[in-house]
Amino acid sequence: MSKAIIITVGTGETVSHGICCAIRQQNPNYIVFCLTKESEVKTLPLILQDETMKDRKYDGFILKDENDVEEIRFECQQIIEGLFKKNFAPKDIVVDYTPGTKAMSAGVVLAALDKKLGTLVYVAGKRNKNGRVVSGTEKVISLEPNRTYADSLFKGAVDLFNSCQFDSSLEIVKEAQSLISDIDFAEKISLLKDLVSA
Known part of the structure; x- marks a missing residue:
């Protein structure tokens, strides 16, 4: 199964370290960096x-305005549509919204929710006096927004x-x-499908 990751990219060496940590943890086949000119x-x-990027396929996409949430949402939706055309399923696309500007993070999350992508991740850890995660303390936290949506659909079914x-x-x-690709959820779905088909 192929996996893609979309990462908003801010500035600074600690930012790059956190991004590489997320890439190592997610191990994607393809990466899209959402960038500012800076x-x-x-x-x-x-x-x-970084050694993490050795032999990895990636593209960089420079956002028109890193402070315009709506424009970023639109541009990220286009990026996601491009990944769909490359045969990545929504559940196989991860979004790391940690390292960009606040507007970049909001825009990419809105696009991910709109396109029903499988996983959102952010990097947490000890913070320095500037509020940035200290290199070496990173911990990647995953959220599955589609889990909530799938549970709601299941209840409706x-x-x-x-x-x-x-x-x-x-x-x-x-x-x-x-x-979603969850074994417990798949069992619930299978049971309901069997009942419906009986």
């Missing part, structure tokens, strides 16, 4: 020289099943199943 010059070279609307229930089950 981070393209100051941060991207630090990332690319059960309600439809209980109302004898089996075809509609089956359609919603299929949509929920496409959102």
